[in-house]
Amino acid sequence: MKRKDIVIIGAGPAGIRAAQTLVAYGLQPCLIDESLRGGGQIYRRQPDNFKRSPKKLYGFEAGKAVALHSTLDRLAQDIDYRPQTLVWNAENRVLDTLTEGVADQLAYRQLIVATGATDRILPVQGWTLPGVYSLGAAQIALKFQACAIGERVVFAGSGPLLYLVAYQYAKAGAKVLAVLDGAPFSAQTRALPALIRQPLTLAKGVYYRSWLSAHGIPVHQGVQLERIEGEHRVGSVSWRSGQQTHSLDCDAVAFAHALRSETQLADLLGCAFSWSVLNRAWLPTRDSEGRSSVDGVYLAGDGAGILGADAAEMAGELAALTLLADTGHTVDTRRVATLKRKLAAIERFRHGLETAFPFPQDWAARTADNVIICRCEEVTAGDIRQTVAQGHWEINRVKAMCRVGMGRCQGRMCGLAACEIVAQSCGRELSGIGRLRGQAPIKPLPFGLETER
Amino acid sequence: MSAPIEVDALVIGGGIVGASAALFLAQKGQRVALLERDFFGAHSSGVNYGGVRRQGRPLSQLPLSQRAHGIWGNLQQLIGIDGEYLRSGHLKLARSDKDMAALVAYAEVTRGFGLNLQLLDRIQLRARFAWAGDVAVGASLCADDGHANPRLVSPAFTRAAQRLGALAFEQAHVIDVSHDGQAFDVRTASGQHFRSQWLLNCAGAWAASLAEQFGEPVPMRSGHPAMLVTEPLPMFMDVSTGVEGGGIYARQVARGNCVLGGGQGFALDSARARPGHAAIMDILRNAAELYPPLAGAQAIRTWSGTEGYLPDREPVLGASATQPGLLHGFGFAGSGFQIGPAAGEALAEIVCTGASSISLDAFSIRRFQVVPPATGAVTGAVNVIPLHRGRSHP
Numbered sequence: 001m002k003r004k005d006i007v008i009i010g011a012g013p014a015g016i017r018a019a020q021t022l023v024a025y026g027l028q029p030c031l032i033d034e035s036l037r038g039g040g041q042i043y044r045r046q047p048d049n050f051k052r053s054p055k056k057l058y059g060f061e062a063g064k065a066v067a068l069h070s071t072l073d074r075l076a077q078d079i080d081y082r083p084q085t086l087v088w089n090a091e092n093r094v095l096d097t098l099t100e101g102v103a104d105q106l107a108y109r110q111l112i113v114a115t116g117a118t119d120r121i122l123p124v125q126g127w128t129l130p131g132v133y134s135l136g137a138a139q140i141a142l143k144f145q146a147c148a149i150g151e152r153v154v155f156a157g158s159g160p161l162l163y164l165v166a167y168q169y170a171k172a173g174a175k176v177l178a179v180l181d182g183a184p185f186s187a188q189t190r191a192l193p194a195l196i197r198q199p200l201t202l203a204k205g206v207y208y209r210s211w212l213s214a215h216g217i218p219v220h221q222g223v224q225l226e227r228i229e230g231e232h233r234v235g236s237v238s239w240r241s242g243q244q245t246h247s248l249d250c251d252a253v254a255f256a257h258a259l260r261s262e263t264q265l266a267d268l269l270g271c272a273f274s275w276s277v278l279n280r281a282w283l284p285t286r287d288s289e290g291r292s293s294v295d296g297v298y299l300a301g302d303g304a305g306i307l308g309a310d311a312a313e314m315a316g317e318l319a320a321l322t323l324l325a326d327t328g329h330t331v332d333t334r335r336v337a338t339l340k341r342k343l344a345a346i347e348r349f350r351h352g353l354e355t356a357f358p359f360p361q362d363w364a365a366r367t368a369d370n371v372i373i374c375r376c377e378e379v380t381a382g383d384i385r386q387t388v389a390q391g392h393w394e395i396n397r398v399k400a401m402c403r404v405g406m407g408r409c410q411g412r413m414c415g416l417a418a419c420e421i422v423a424q425s426c427g428r429e430l431s432g433i434g435r436l437r438g439q440a441p442i443k444p445l446p447f448g449l450e451t452e453r
Numbered sequence: 454m455s456a457p458i459e460v461d462a463l464v465i466g467g468g469i470v471g472a473s474a475a476l477f478l479a480q481k482g483q484r485v486a487l488l489e490r491d492f493f494g495a496h497s498s499g500v501n502y503g504g505v506r507r508q509g510r511p512l513s514q515l516p517l518s519q520r521a522h523g524i525w526g527n528l529q530q531l532i533g534i535d536g537e538y539l540r541s542g543h544l545k546l547a548r549s550d551k552d553m554a555a556l557v558a559y560a561e562v563t564r565g566f567g568l569n570l571q572l573l574d575r576i577q578l579r580a581r582f583a584w585a586g587d588v589a590v591g592a593s594l595c596a597d598d599g600h601a602n603p604r605l606v607s608p609a610f611t612r613a614a615q616r617l618g619a620l621a622f623e624q625a626h627v628i629d630v631s632h633d634g635q636a637f638d639v640r641t642a643s644g645q646h647f648r649s650q651w652l653l654n655c656a657g658a659w660a661a662s663l664a665e666q667f668g669e670p671v672p673m674r675s676g677h678p679a680m681l682v683t684e685p686l687p688m689f690m691d692v693s694t695g696v697e698g699g700g701i702y703a704r705q706v707a708r709g710n711c712v713l714g715g716g717q718g719f720a721l722d723s724a725r726a727r728p729g730h731a732a733i734m735d736i737l738r739n740a741a742e743l744y745p746p747l748a749g750a751q752a753i754r755t756w757s758g759t760e761g762y763l764p765d766r767e768p769v770l771g772a773s774a775t776q777p778g779l780l781h782g783f784g785f786a787g788s789g790f791q792i793g794p795a796a797g798e799a800l801a802e803i804v805c806t807g808a809s810s811i812s813l814d815a816f817s818i819r820r821f822q823v824v825p826p827a828t829g830a831v832t833g834a835v836n837v838i839p840l841h842r843g844r845s846h847p
Binding site: 089103397406410445447 | 741
């Protein structure tokens with residue numbers, strides 16, 4: 001087992017800025033990241049031998065991506081940077097890690113958790129067909145593997161990522177057949193007052209949407225993705241607009257409804273959780289300066305609530321400054337105040353986004369019994385409802401009875417949708433059915449692993 | 454205040470022992486109520502390994518275990534589901550000649566109990582179980598033992614009891630128990646109030662505090678088995694397996710997942726536990742030498758539970774020595790799943806006829822009276838590696 005004073009988990013915008021801040025104060029943190037190259041999901045970095053320009057890869061965000069990547073490049077020699085390392089368990093101030101098949105342990109005094117987010121999936125009929133991706137996965141295919149998910153692609157769901165990914169695909173030369181936005185245009189108008197506080201972000205959103213229209217890509221707003229069909233892989237999608245049903249032949253679909261936080265590690269660390277109305281999820285509690293409920297554990301970025309990449313950079317810096325202050329360093333208090341003020345502003349903007357891209361409240365009610373919710377264990381909405389009909393309402397209990405969330409992903413993909421179905425069918429509040437317990441390993445762990453001595 | 458609910462027997466604890474007791478009492482027409490602090494079968498009855506085995510138990514438990522074997526044989530009719538119960542056999546592997554000799558000796562002393570153990574040498578073992586790793590030198594097979602899904606089986610006992618008229622309440626935390634000379638008076642945190650002639654203490658790892666309240670403390674400790682499950686794998690074995698001397702046990706379910714256990718975890722608090730890092734690593738490093746098909750497989754989840762252990766690893770089962778009407782059924786030392794239904798039935802028999810048809814002398818709480826009670830008997834969960842590893846592993 002190795003010992004470190006400060007460990008940061010996640011080399012995305014939050015983790016990198018946290019590391020940079022600590023280095024600026026003369027400390028040498030250990031930065032652990034699951035990916036081959038730092039940057040996180042949003043600024044996922046292409047492999048070394050890929051040659052597409054940042055402008056092509058990241059569009060408007062190229063400047064931020066490059067700045068973050070070069071920050072990590074500069075830091076790498078001053079810190080203990082460990083890419084391709086999974087933290088699969090946390091126990092008593094020791095992390096269990098796995099690096100290319102080798103298990104190791106790492107003891108820490110302070111920990112900054114910046115585990116980020118994945119897509120929030122609301123299953124529809126046919127979503128398990130080959131050729132269906134989440135929006136984030138479609139984006140990763142483009143950025144990290146330099147390939148599109150199909151030749152004739154439909155993007156569906158909701159959230160800012162919807163337009164961004166469609167735009168990136170179209171720019172990269174893929175044929176984008178349509179964008180199906182679950183949120184009505186009226187919602188976006190209603191959200192304007194809150195969104196206007198972040199004019200640049202708003203402008204980008206408007207730009208992507210207008211660009212798509214200007215390039216003849218149909219954008220349908222206020223429509224519901226109904227089903228994805230195909231015999232062996234995606235052949236078509238259909239959606240409903242008012243009373244009318246439309247369909248379109250395509251060979252790939254990317255869909256998601258905004259993002260969800262990756263909270264398993266915070267759970268294993270023993271952090272207290274509280275219900276977030278905005279995120280419709282249980283999230284590790286953090287104070288306005290990034291402290292979790294556990295002494296020495298700090299939370300930064302989307303892993304503790306979705307606020308986006310800009311906020312993650314600030315939250316990473318803020319968590320590091322808080323850690324420094326808590327451990328007796330004299331920090332720049334004006335900088336702390338500025339960061340807190342800016343983060344509060346982004347949070348207001350986030351409320352605006354929720355208005356613009358509202359959660360489809362009727363999703364659970366209109367999801368048919370035969371729709372698969374948990375693809376690992378092939379558990380349908382009907383299976384879950386049947387379990388609820390037997391008197392079960394607590395999500396871990398429902399899991400125990402019908403296996404939802406018991407497979408490879410351990411509910412990371414299906415858990416939220418399962419909770420929506422349970423709440424809808426038992427008539428309880430979503431916040432009243434509990435949350436899936438975190439259980440090690442956070443991701444699958446192989447037998448026969450070697451151990452670092 | 455509303456009138457108390459009057460019953461003939463009140464069961465505290467909705468694990469497999471309490472639920473079975475409620476079921477058999479209801480079958481015999483008793484008015485029975487079951488109180489479970491959490492959810493029915495949510496603790497060790499529901500999260501255990503799922504071994505349904507007689508092989509390896511001490512002789513003292515075999516009569517009761519044989520009776521349980523009969524009950525399991527009738528499971529579907531009794532609880533309304535098959536619970537994924539399979540009489541696939543229980544194979545106990547030996548890793549050395551010394552361990553094999555221990556298996557031979559066990560087969561010898563248990564002759565006459567009906568286990569029909571078959572001893573397999575190295576060649577016979579491989580002829581029947583081609584997957585067995587080279588480290589196994591032989592094995593003992595109990596062909597009629599097997600395994601089941603505890604998540605489904607244990608709660609189903611309560612549901613079956615309810616169908617026969619038993620009252621059963623989840624999230625019913627008992628906060629006060631007293632006896633006024635006539636009957637027990639029991640109250641829950643949610644304000645429920647019960648009166649009953651009989652009180653069955655089937656509260657698992659949390660049963661010691663009630664025993665202590667009635668003047669018979671027991672030196673119970675909590676254990677936390679480390680459990681792990683793989684992703685679904687191609688079927689390679691249907692027997693449930695264990696190893697002489699302990700260490701590891703494994704079974705493969707119909708869906709293909711392998712469930713493995715071995716070593717001890719730790720308590721998070723009095724009700725929650727996790728498998729420790731060390732136990733998980735031991736299983737991941739060592740399992741493949743006994744079960745070569747696991748090489749390269751992925752573990753997807755680990756878990757633990759909270760089990761009550763008494764120093765001699767025998768349960769406390771039978772009447773209180775201090776309080777008429779009080780019955781105990783707890784402390785099954787991580788091996789209560791198979792025997793639980795027979796334990797519940799024995800308690801029901803005491804209520805209905807005054808005595809169990811199978812002798813429970815070996816499990817009397819009186820055995821702790823001769824020893825001065827440990828100071829501050831542990832009522833919460835304390836992490837402890839049980840002594841005599843392996844003697845009654847699943």
